[in-house]
Amino acid sequence: MKFLASFYGSSIGKKWVVALTGLMLVGYVVGHLVGNLQIFAGPEQINQYAAMLHSMPKALWVIRAVLIAGLFLHVFTTLKLAAENKAAKARQNERRASTAPKPAKKTMVLSGLVLLSFIVYHLLHFTVRSTDPRFHSLPRGEHDVHTMVILGFQNPLVSGFYLLSVFLLCMHLSHGLQSVLQTLGINSKSLRDTLNKGGQTVSWILFAGYASIPVAVLLNKLTVVAP
Amino acid sequence: MKHLNLKVKVWRQKNASAEGGLVEYEARNIPEDASFLEMLDILNEQLQEKGEPAIAFDHDCREGICGMCSLSINGIPHGPSATTTCQLYMRHFKDGETIFIEPFRARAFPVLRDLMVDRSAFDRIQQAGGYITARTGSAQDANAILIPKPAADKAMEAAACIGCGACVAACPNGSAMLFVGAKATHLNTLPQGQPERNQRTLAMVRKMDAEGFGNCSNHYECEAVCPANIPLTVISQLNRDFVKAAVSESVQ
Ligand code: FES
Numbered sequence: 001m002k003f004l005a006s007f008y009g010s011s012i013g014k015k016w017v018v019a020l021t022g023l024m025l026v027g028y029v030v031g032h033l034v035g036n037l038q039i040f041a042g043p044e045q046i047n048q049y050a051a052m053l054h055s056m057p058k059a060l061w062v063i064r065a066v067l068i069a070g071l072f073l074h075v076f077t078t079l080k081l082a083a084e085n086k087a088a089k090a091r092q093n094e095r096r097a098s099t100a101p102k103p104a105k106k107t108m109v110l111s112g113l114v115l116l117s118f119i120v121y122h123l124l125h126f127t128v129r130s131t132d133p134r135f136h137s138l139p140r141g142e143h144d145v146h147t148m149v150i151l152g153f154q155n156p157l158v159s160g161f162y163l164l165s166v167f168l169l170c171m172h173l174s175h176g177l178q179s180v181l182q183t184l185g186i187n188s189k190s191l192r193d194t195l196n197k198g199g200q201t202v203s204w205i206l207f208a209g210y211a212s213i214p215v216a217v218l219l220n221k222l223t224v225v226a227p
Numbered sequence: 228m229k230h231l232n233l234k235v236k237v238w239r240q241k242n243a244s245a246e247g248g249l250v251e252y253e254a255r256n257i258p259e260d261a262s263f264l265e266m267l268d269i270l271n272e273q274l275q276e277k278g279e280p281a282i283a284f285d286h287d288c289r290e291g292i293c294g295m296c297s298l299s300i301n302g303i304p305h306g307p308s309a310t311t312t313c314q315l316y317m318r319h320f321k322d323g324e325t326i327f328i329e330p331f332r333a334r335a336f337p338v339l340r341d342l343m344v345d346r347s348a349f350d351r352i353q354q355a356g357g358y359i360t361a362r363t364g365s366a367q368d369a370n371a372i373l374i375p376k377p378a379a380d381k382a383m384e385a386a387a388c389i390g391c392g393a394c395v396a397a398c399p400n401g402s403a404m405l406f407v408g409a410k411a412t413h414l415n416t417l418p419q420g421q422p423e424r425n426q427r428t429l430a431m432v433r434k435m436d437a438e439g440f441g442n443c444s445n446h447y448e449c450e451a452v453c454p455a456n457i458p459l460t461v462i463s464q465l466n467r468d469f470v471k472a473a474v475s476e477s478v479q
Contacts, residue, residue, distance in 0.1 A: 096302045097301060
């Protein structure tokens with residue numbers, strides 16, 4: 001307990017908390033995509049997958065609880081660090097220049113907060129299902145994820161916000177992934193370029209994966225299949 | 228030799244508690260082979276002739292080795308070339324240009340007067356752990372302790388840090404991680420630094436936090452301005468060493 005308090009009280013300790021929870025959330029982002037992409041294999045496949053997850057409610061709730069706690073720690077600790085950083089640079093020079101500029105770095109907090117609002121909306125939309133009454137009477141019953149997702153994304157506003165959010169997510173990760181490794185002490189002169197490029201490549205592959213679903217729906221490549 | 232006429236906007240502040248502000252001056256007839264500090268010397272002479280107080284700025288060796296000179300020039304610590312301000316030459320500037328000259332800014336570096344800031348927080352971090360304990364008496368044979376070449380190179384590279392504080396000034400968070408990373412890596416990499424490795428790392432990081440520096444958020448602005456080319460991998464090494472030390476402290 002004393003260890004945790006002094007660890008969290010230090011600058012590097014807090015950064016480790018952000019990095020470790022970030023890593024966990026990336027793991028979820030990858031796993032979630034693997035689940036989502038099954039929509040291209042037809043209603044049986046993805047609906048079965050959803051039913052399988054719901055067949056173990058205890059495990060599901062443990063995972064959800066861990067993810068929510070991780071997300072909370074990630075956001076809370078980052079905001080704490082950001083506030084401390086602001087205070088450490090209370091006064092700014094009139095002329096400021098950046099010698100290592102990258103939009104993704106400067107917007108980590110902003111992209112993160114937009115993502116947070118997206119996550120809340122996304123959960124209300126597809127998990128709690130409180131935004132769309134059609135989701136309460138799906139043709140194949142409660143676990144008809146296939147129909148639900150396609151109906152949801154047929155609304156261009158929903159798809160648009162989703163695309164914007166996954167774009168911000170991947171921008172967040174394009175800096176975040178290598179940042180996590182640097183914070184956890186996994187970096188060296190010889191690894192550096194590989195880790196940088198690797199992080200960016202993984203981010204944009206994730207973007208392509210996530211974006212493919214609403215785009216396919218909007219282009220009518222994915223349509224509701226009658227049971 | 229070409230001469231330049233410049234406009235400079237300089238941060239003037241009477242003392243640590245006074246309010247400061249930018250004041251514009253004309254620096255006339257500056258040889259382009261003058262260093263940036265020599266330009267300020269010439270400007271100071273011109274000011275003193277007019278009976279105005281000279282601009283206070285830090286300097287010592289003027290050879291790029293002591294780390295005493297500072298200045299944020301057009302928003303970049305040590306200005307547009309990859310050296311210290313004392314090694315920056317006026318040929319990097321154009322005739323008629325306006326140059327902003329401001330102090331190295333951070334909460335942990337309070338302004339003392341004009342362009343001089345108090346960087347003694349760095350000394351206190353060093354005193355907390357940036358040393359090794361050696362027995363006194365006659366020195367042992369230099370080859371008695373074997374040091375692998377990669378370790379020697381890494382330590383040497385980190386030891387190049389001159390402690391100027393440009394990293395803190397460049398960092399949007401006012402973080403001192405590049406400095407502390409360099410100082411800790413220097414000793415943590417060598418056999419002589421091993422006995423106090425954990426203790427050193429914990430003490431230096433805790434002092435750094437207590438002095439009011441910000442937290443590194445991996446912007447890497449520090450590395451880009453460092454006149455001694457300290458690589459940001461010293462920060463990842465510090466991140467690693469700190470957690471190892473914190474864990475081993477807790478299980479002792
Ligand atoms: S005055 Fe010594 S490094 Fe510039």
